Amino acid sequence: MTGFEAVILTIVTAATPLLIAALGELVTERSGVLNLGVEGMMIVGAVTGFAGAQLTGSPYLGVCASMLGGMALASLFGFLVLRLAANQVASGLALTLLGLGLSGMIGEAFIGQPGLKLERIDIPFLTDLPVVGAILFGQDPLVYMSIALAVSVSWFLFRTRPGLALRAVGNNHDSAHMLGVHVIRTRFLAVLFGGACSGLAGGYLSLAYTPQWVEGMTAGRGWIALALVVFASWMPLRAAIGAYLFGGALILQFHAQAEGIALPSQFLSALPYLATVAALVILSRDRWTARNDSPSCLGQVFVPDR
């Protein structure tokens, strides 16, 4: 394997959890709900995924467990902001704090255990092709799934009736309600989908990226995924491009260290966070487009009058 292939491979694995989490949050936000609890759902997904794989012996069941973990937290969030009309920003923060605590407690029994790894696919001949072989045909299954997910979310949102209804709920919940769309139910499903994706993204970290449980292992990736949604201006395919750019920023530090760049490691570690801030600032400079893209009812409470 050449150095170039190795770089591309690590970029892809670093980008995949960001992409999965961002797609989930994108659907949630398109329905008009801002769930800032991505980091919390992700870390819970990481620990339930790891625990599920350890207890059942199958990394695939671990993947399912990670989605269930994310959905459990998401349904709590959905109940708070949809049934009880709670403030979405604060509830999302609460979810993150609770998720970090819960994951620490659940994970305590698993610290230091060697994890089960979701194996990369190995197709004879194809995977062995020079240059493109390992990149195109040698990834783990979730990488292919994440790309398929981006395409299907895009198709769902812009080419199907339920997708249209979901966008209507996010853009004008009163009109959607008048037209007979069940606003709360649509939003709840979107929140659940976001939770499943965030949990899965966490599971990817603890089952494929670094197969082990480390407390706080998401290290802000949930927040980066949130920024990615803004970066992608709520478009799924743009989120995919953005995820690979951010993935590049995330792994740049390791390669820079390997190349012997004389910067303290902390400065390199800060790069992805600084890149996120820079991306947010550059994108919101054009306020007109930024405002046009975001779902109009994002973060607003809807209480049906009947």
Add this chain to the structure above:
Amino acid sequence: MRVELRQRSADSRLMVWLSPLLALLLTLVFGAVLFAALGHDPLRALYVYFVKPLTDAWSLEEIVVKATPLALIGVGLALAFRTNVWNIGAEGQYTVGAICGSILPVMLPEWQGPLILPAVLVCGVLGGMAWAAIPAFFRVRFGSSEILTSLMLVYVAQLLLDWLVRGPWRDPEGYNFPESRLFEADAVIPALAGRLHFGTILALLAVAALAVLLGRTLKGFEFRVVGAAPRAGAFAGFSERGSILAALTVSGGLAGLAGIAEVSGTIGQLHPSISPGYGFTAIIAAFLGRLNPVGVVFASLLLALTYIGGESAQVALGVSDKIVRVFQGAILIFVLGCDVFIRYRLHFRPMRRAAARAEEAP
């Protein structure tokens, strides 16, 4: 049976204060279930967690020590949240405040005298303000969400601290531990009694100042109007940008003060773990205290109790110290959930009649 929300004509003033109490009650019930699930006698575990720390002088003192940074950060956040500014990066402002306040004691340890302590505190405040000014500037100039930018800067601040105490500021006589040199006596906030120091007085002064500002002055009214109804604020001639900048920098400055007060008064040197997440816990303090400066003080004491109770439970029951975060997160979730009673009345309706009425409707 169908439960519906009916908006009240006006917010219930009673519920504003009852809802946190109800939330605490629910947290206790949740705690009992959690302890039972972990195989402990729930009543004894709750006693160890929430009551035992109140029975001896040492832990009472420790509660006030831990409540001090929470109250300092929490009142600032209460102001920011009231202005509808979501500063969730107080942890970073706290860290940078601690770093900037440590510049003089670490780099010029030979400088002594009565002026050094005020200089140290001012540096801390300025550091926190500067760190908060970054998301504030991006928000008013480019319209970038301060939620994400302020949070991202938490990670950057923590990495900066880590680099300093492992690199240029590492104590040459510290046996290679990642920590700075100890502050000289003149740069240490004087003690009140035991581990209590004058930082607690500073926190109370800040609370009083913000209570007066928010409740009794035109400026405070301006913050609240801009937060609650930006359009009305604009018509009244209040500057939204000015309020956002002020709310962020004031809350950042207070977080910075909390950081340097903790380092100078309680710890005595810089090291990578100067905060058990005070900046995030203070968000809970702000909400639990109803975004009211005096309420924040009580909320901070209660959240400090969750820290001490966690230690107590770890020693007596052997439960993980992670339970502290779980309790803190649960408190916030219950508070936010119970707040539904402030604006809405629950309305119970039998299923059948609801369905019949829906059919009658054109």
